[in-house]
Amino acid sequence: MAEGHIATEHTASHPALQHHFENLEQQREAGTLGMWVFLVTEIMFFGGMFLAYTLYRTQYPQAFASASNHLSWQLGALNTGVLILSSFTMALAVYSAQIGKRRNQIVCLALTILLGLTFLVVKAIEYHEKYVDHLIPGRLFPGNPFNPGKVHLLPGASANNVEMFYWIYFAMTGMHAVHMIIGVGVLSVIMYFAARGRYGPEYHNPVEISGLYWHFVDIIWIFLFPLLYLLGRHLEHGG
């Protein structure tokens, strides 16, 4: 084409450009917008569980504080740090793609995946502790029904409402962990393509929108940590 200076003429030659987009810029904007719309539905999805939590916490504050105090805040804080670090390495992976540092990009993605797996291992240790303490709600495990005997009950706390806290705890952290597992899977695919050199300064939208998802999962945990692990700590010493 003689009019080579028209933007679309340049970008049309890029192999990543889909035929239904004018140029890479429009494609990038559409991809980012699509991920944000998805994240809005995710916010509403987790919002329902946060609503249930808020509702029952305000109705049974003593039972929720008692049950929460039995969680390991040390492991929760450790996992918060791990997730924040993984968000940082994820941001660096996007940054490396933007400035065309392919090696750094792959290293950062690998670190993010490793930190995600670390989070899941710590979570599994916590779940196992709850299993050993008979704190899996209901009768999911035959011969190991829920029994709040290990939980120090604050005055006015009923065992049934302690069980209710653990339902909410497992529903929220469980759904969060499912999102982490999906995130690790998505990032593994991204890392595979990154290793094959698909992403550079011109085209890296898949890295960026996977990052948006990863950061969103981090944000959910930023709220879960204080709400689930720390809500009754200040009552522990006072009695």
Place this chain on the structure above:
Amino acid sequence: MSVLHTMSEHIVPLRIYVTIFLALLVGTALTVWAGFRDFPGQLNVIIALTIAVIKATLVVLYFMHVRYSSRLIWVVFTSALFWLVILFALTFSDYWTRCWLPIC
């Protein structure tokens, strides 16, 4: 040539990422510290949520690049908060007012 494609994309400098990361760690430490102190009334949960909202805002603005994104992304993101407020407001307008009438 490549200037054409990357012109509207803002590349956040490395030093901002490091600053946000450190701020998030400080926020986490503050959350734990405040969680163990006995503040009067409902102040404990208010402090915890305030720190969490600040941390989330930092992640959204800088790690998720919303600060440098188009108005459209802002509108979409804000719509989530808007619907979330409706979800909470309508539910609690029910639960918190049930005993205003002698039926509970």
